Amino acid sequence: MSTPLVLGVLAGAILSGASLLYATLGETIVERSGIVNLGLEGILLIGASVGFAIAAFTRSAYLGVVAAALAGGLANLLFGWLVVSRRANQLASGLAMMFFGIGVSALVGGPFVGAVITGLPKWRPSFLAGLPWVRSTTLFNYDILIWLALPVAFLVWWALFKTRWGLGLRAVGESPAAAFAAGRNPSALRFQGLFAGGVLGGLAGAHLSLSLTLTWAEGMTAGRGFIAIALVIFSKWHPLRAVVGALVFGGAEALQLQLQARGADVSPFLLDMIPYVLTLLVLLAWGGARRLAAPAALGRTFYGSD
Amino acid sequence: MSKRLGFVSILVALALCLAVAPSVAADTPKLIIGAIYVGSVNDYGYNRSFHDALTTVARNLPGVKLLEAENVPESAEAERVMENMIQQGARLIFPTSFGHQEPAFNVAKRHPDVYFEHAGGWMMSANFGNYFGNTQAAWYPMGVAAGKMTKTNKLGFVIGVPIGFAVGNVNAFELGARSVNPDAQTTVVVTGGWSDKAKEAAAANALLDQGCDVLAMHVDSPATVIQTAESRGAMSIGFQSIEARALAPRGWITGLGFTWAPYFTEVAKSVMAGTFKASSTHLGLGEGMVTIAPFGAAVPAEVRKLVTASADKIAKGFNPFTGPIVDNTGVVQIPAGESWGGDKMGNFKWYVEGVVGKVQ
Numbered sequence: 001m002s003t004p005l006v007l008g009v010l011a012g013a014i015l016s017g018a019s020l021l022y023a024t025l026g027e028t029i030v031e032r033s034g035i036v037n038l039g040l041e042g043i044l045l046i047g048a049s050v051g052f053a054i055a056a057f058t059r060s061a062y063l064g065v066v067a068a069a070l071a072g073g074l075a076n077l078l079f080g081w082l083v084v085s086r087r088a089n090q091l092a093s094g095l096a097m098m099f100f101g102i103g104v105s106a107l108v109g110g111p112f113v114g115a116v117i118t119g120l121p122k123w124r125p126s127f128l129a130g131l132p133w134v135r136s137t138t139l140f141n142y143d144i145l146i147w148l149a150l151p152v153a154f155l156v157w158w159a160l161f162k163t164r165w166g167l168g169l170r171a172v173g174e175s176p177a178a179a180f181a182a183g184r185n186p187s188a189l190r191f192q193g194l195f196a197g198g199v200l201g202g203l204a205g206a207h208l209s210l211s212l213t214l215t216w217a218e219g220m221t222a223g224r225g226f227i228a229i230a231l232v233i234f235s236k237w238h239p240l241r242a243v244v245g246a247l248v249f250g251g252a253e254a255l256q257l258q259l260q261a262r263g264a265d266v267s268p269f270l271l272d273m274i275p276y277v278l279t280l281l282v283l284l285a286w287g288g289a290r291r292l293a294a295p296a297a298l299g300r301t302f303y304g305s306d
Numbered sequence: 307m308s309k310r311l312g313f314v315s316i317l318v319a320l321a322l323c324l325a326v327a328p329s330v331a332a333d334t335p336k337l338i339i340g341a342i343y344v345g346s347v348n349d350y351g352y353n354r355s356f357h358d359a360l361t362t363v364a365r366n367l368p369g370v371k372l373l374e375a376e377n378v379p380e381s382a383e384a385e386r387v388m389e390n391m392i393q394q395g396a397r398l399i400f401p402t403s404f405g406h407q408e409p410a411f412n413v414a415k416r417h418p419d420v421y422f423e424h425a426g427g428w429m430m431s432a433n434f435g436n437y438f439g440n441t442q443a444a445w446y447p448m449g450v451a452a453g454k455m456t457k458t459n460k461l462g463f464v465i466g467v468p469i470g471f472a473v474g475n476v477n478a479f480e481l482g483a484r485s486v487n488p489d490a491q492t493t494v495v496v497t498g499g500w501s502d503k504a505k506e507a508a509a510a511n512a513l514l515d516q517g518c519d520v521l522a523m524h525v526d527s528p529a530t531v532i533q534t535a536e537s538r539g540a541m542s543i544g545f546q547s548i549e550a551r552a553l554a555p556r557g558w559i560t561g562l563g564f565t566w567a568p569y570f571t572e573v574a575k576s577v578m579a580g581t582f583k584a585s586s587t588h589l590g591l592g593e594g595m596v597t598i599a600p601f602g603a604a605v606p607a608e609v610r611k612l613v614t615a616s617a618d619k620i621a622k623g624f625n626p627f628t629g630p631i632v633d634n635t636g637v638v639q640i641p642a643g644e645s646w647g648g649d650k651m652g653n654f655k656w657y658v659e660g661v662v663g664k665v666q
Contacts, residue, residue, distance in 0.1 A: 008515040012508050019504075106377070114348030114529070116553060119537075137515050138538070213503040213530045214537075217349070218377065220503045254508060260495040261462070261512040263662035268496050 003137050005258060011137040012254025013247045018146045019044075019207040021246035023228035025156045025239055026200030030076070031232055032160060033193035034173035034297035038094030039079055040201055041225025042101015047072045047205025049109030052216040055209075056115035065120070065145065065206045072202020073195045075101065080194040084187050087301045102219065109216040120144060120211045143211045145203060150243065152200070157239040169193050173295035176302035186302055204228070227275065234279045236292040249275045336369030337398060337578050340391030342378040344403035345501075350553065351527035351546035352564075356402045356425070358547070359566035363574055370574060380405025388413045392420055398577045400570070401425070410434070421582045423573055430584050435573075439564050440590030441545075442474040442651050446626045447591075447598065447617040448543050449482025451559050452520040453490040454609040455541055456483075461492040462513030464523040464531050466500035468665050472524045473654035474627075475545075479522060480660045481626045486612060493518060494663035501526045510534035520559065528561075529553055541604070548599035558602030560613065568594040592621020632659045 003011075023044055030037050037043070050071040055064030075097070082093040120143035128140045160166040169189050171179040176186040208224075209216050231249055235241035256271030286292045339360060347357035357374065364372040373396055375387045384406050388399055392413070398421045401410035407427035414422045414434045422434045430436060452461050461483060465472045476494055483490035493516060495509040510521055510531045522543040523531040528550045535542040536554040544550035544561025551558045569587065576582045589595040598617055601610050620626070625647065629640035633656040640646055646653075655665050 003515045003517075008512060011515065012511060015511065016504060016508055110346065113346035114350055114354070136517070138511055208504055213507045214533045215503055215527070215529045217501060217503055217527065218345070220501075222499065222502045222504065224504070253505065254512070257495055257497075257505070257509045257512040258515065260663065261493055261509075261516045261518075263493060265664050267666050268498060269666065272498065 003133060005262065007133055007137055007139065008258040008261075009251050009254045011139045012258060013251035014142075014146065015138060015212060015250070016253050017246040017250025018149045019204045019212065020224060020228055020231060020249055021149050021153060021242060022145070022200045022204035022207065023225060024231040024235065024242040024246055025153060026072075026197035026204065027228055027232045028197075028235070028237055028239055028242060029156060029160065029169070029193050029200070030197035031298055032173045032237055032295055033169045033190045034176060034295050034300065034302070035080075035083060035190060035194065036090050036094060036229075036299045037076065037079060037097070037194075037197070038091060038229065039075075039097025039101060039225075040094075040228055041221055041223065042098040042105070043072050043075050043198055043201035044205040044208070044221045044225045044228075045101045045105035045219070046075050046108075047202030048209040048220060049105035049112075049205075049216055051202070051206035052115070052117065052209040053108050053112045055117045056112045059118070061118060061120045061210050062144075064117075064210050065203065068202040068206035068210075069199045070202070072200070072205065073198040075104075076194040076198025076201065077191065079198075080191045083301070084190050084194075087303060090299050090301070098225070106218045109218070112216055115216075117210070117214060119214045122211075123147070143207075145207045145211060153239050153243050156200075160239065165189075165192075170295070172302075173297055176297055180302075180304070186304075201225075230276065230279045233294075234282050236282075236286065237294065248278060252278075335371035335395075337367075337574060338371045338373060338391075338395045339364065339398045339400065339574060340373045340375075340388065340394075340396035341400040341402060342375045342384060342387055342391075342406060344378060344380060344405065345526065346376050347374070349527040349547075350529050350550045351525075353402065354547040354549060355564040356400065356566060358549075359564075359570050360400065362567040363570045367571065367574055367578075369578075378403075378406070380409070382409060384409035385413050392417055397421065398423070398574060421573075421577050421584075423570075428586070430586060432584060433582070435584035435586065437569060437585075437587040437589075437595070439566075439595035440588050440593075440651070441562060441596055442471070442478045443620045443624075443626055444562050444591040444596045444598075444617075445475045445478035446482035446485075446620055447613045448522065448560065448562060449479040449484075449490075449492075450486050450616045451482075451601075451605070451609060451613045452479070452522065452541075452543055453483030453485070453487035454612060455559050455605065456487070456490060456520050458517045458519045459487065459489040459491060460516065460518040461490060462510070462516075462518035462521045463492050463494045464506055464509045464513070464521065464525060465494060465496055466502075466525040467498065468494075468496050470652035470654045473657065473665055474651050475524050476661060476663075477654060477658045478626050480658050481631075482616065484660050485616070490660065492661045494657065494661060496663075496666070497525070503530045506530040507534050511538075514538050514540055532558075541602075544599060548597065551599055551602065554602070556602075556604070559605055560601050561599040563597055563599055564595060565597045566595060590620070591617055633657060634659050634661050634663075 047068040051064040051068030054067035124141040235245040252274040548563030628645035630642040631640040
């Protein structure tokens with residue numbers, strides 16, 4: 001049977017949106033601490049290749065996920081060493097990290113191209129499996145990373161807005177000098193934020209290679225890291241709006257493929273533009289709003305008190 | 307600073323040692339063949355097909371040695387890799403990606419005593435030939451297999467970029483399917499790139515959501531589409547390398563693969579005999595460059611017989627693109643009495659009747 005368009009798009013949006021959501025949440029934490037990481041694409045690639053390599057090597061997709069998360073976190077700590085400890089320019093370092101990620105992932109993943117792995121196990125609650133419109137799509141038949149995506153978004157929101165740690169992190173992102181004067185350690189908080197963000201970026205990559213495609217190929221993230229950076233702006237640095245953003249961006253991709261699968265006569269190239277047009281519209285509509293503005297110290301190097 | 311420089315130069319020296327080491331080891335071969343691939347040879351696809359063929363040549367012809375380089379970009383970098391191979395003694399070079407054509411041609415101009423065989427291009431000179439497999443007609447028996455196996459009469463085809471060759475593959479597939487099952491429809495989804503894995507998965511899912519139960523593809527590596535179909539209980543037809551069947555133990559029907567080994571053997575022999583003559587060689591099913599993969603366990607004997615019979619028909623010269631052929635908007639594109647041959651295969655800008663989709 002064929003599925004109604006809205007269900008197909010929703011199913012596709014969740015499948016491709018999950019990895020976008022993890023990446024966006026990670027970058028949101030990092031940017032809330034006042035750091036732009038343009039190297040997110042590289043983090044995703046490192047996560048995807050390390051996750052795949054470990055899964056192929058140990059025959060356990062879960063170990064692959066753990067390894068991907070750690071690798072992502074470590075890569076971001078390296079980035080932190082550049083921009084926090086060495087006070088290097090964030091944009092230049094970010095781009096360097098991206099190319100570093102492309103190279104490292106190719107090196108790590110190289111021997112495992114073409115390896116056949118068992119992906120993350122999927123689980124669908126049995127009371128839902130009886131519904132025909134559920135059975136004919138991928139709806140509710142998800143691996144652990146998709147099931148956990150929403151809870152993780154809430155966790156990030158809670159950590160950023162309801163804890164003392166989050167208050168400190170956000171304060172550093174607005175004004176590191178003020179946070180420092182108030183007794184917070186901007187460097188430590190930024191490193192913590194970077195590690196958490198890297199872990200989430202690694203998970204985003206792992207979901208691509210260990211669940212969605214079951215393959216590793218060089219450059220397989222195909223720009224999703226940059227889409228996630230756009231999503232952070234789209235969601236105005238808010239983890240819960242990021243959920244909506246990831247679904248919209250994932251849905252736009254799903255929509256154009258689902259429309260093609262229905263034989264609709266629309267240019268796939270035109271539909272590919274939807275997410276970016278939406279981002280531009282969001283910037284136009286809320287770009288100037290004080291309450292929704294970017295963290296004030298975003299991208300600025302904090303030279304400390306010396 | 308000087309300490310760092312020292313460290314870097316040690317690294318460079320080490321790398322040089324590693325790069326030079328393999329060329330020292332071998333005893334003098336009669337012919338050294340160089341091959342460059344745009345991706346990894348473990349892709350279950352395009353690159354694997356060349357690697358398998360050249361390994362066969364090196365194994366079967368005594369005195370032939372193979373130098374290979376993977377992930378060679380389609381840029382001036384390719385020239386450097388080929389120059390390096392020539393320095394190591396290579397006298398026959400296989401640039402295997404379409405985009406390797408111009409870099410290879412430049413190198414060929416500088417080395418008239420080294421022979422080149424480029425896959426899929428058109429450039430030629432005294433020491434530079436080209437060749438490729440005729441896949442379009444070979445897709446016809448694939449359609450026969452899919453048309454017989456489908457239960458929903460809905461076939462799905464994921465293609466990377468709607469170039470004429472890919473459109474031709476889809477058309478032959480649908481013509482084959484309709485020849486045994488008039489209700490069979492093929493739905494095409496374009497991902498927009500030859501190697502965007504996540505989009506290939508999403509495209510496969512979109513087709514499966516629509517009730518397609520057989521998926522075929524024309525992308526660099528068939529792995530993602532085949533594995534997505536397999537994980538959702540659908541069947542698949544592979545393309546590029548017949549080894550892809552390992553990815554779908556349950557849903558594999560059959561597939562097309564390139565078999566370059568016979569042609570490469572002839573070329574290698576001609577270089578060793580000093581009789582190399584540059585040509586533009588295009589061979590299809592039954593002529594040595596394209597072959598049909600073994601059938602999956604689920605394919606019943608009668609279907610195997612039908613597919614084999616139609617493959618034989620193609621091998622004996624049957625052209626599926628013989629008019630009258632109507633496109634999916636009802637316009638006659640190939641009038642009765644005409645047929646489209648090799649030179650027209652890149653020209654498809656329309657899908658045949660029964661294909662759901664439009665060439666954008």
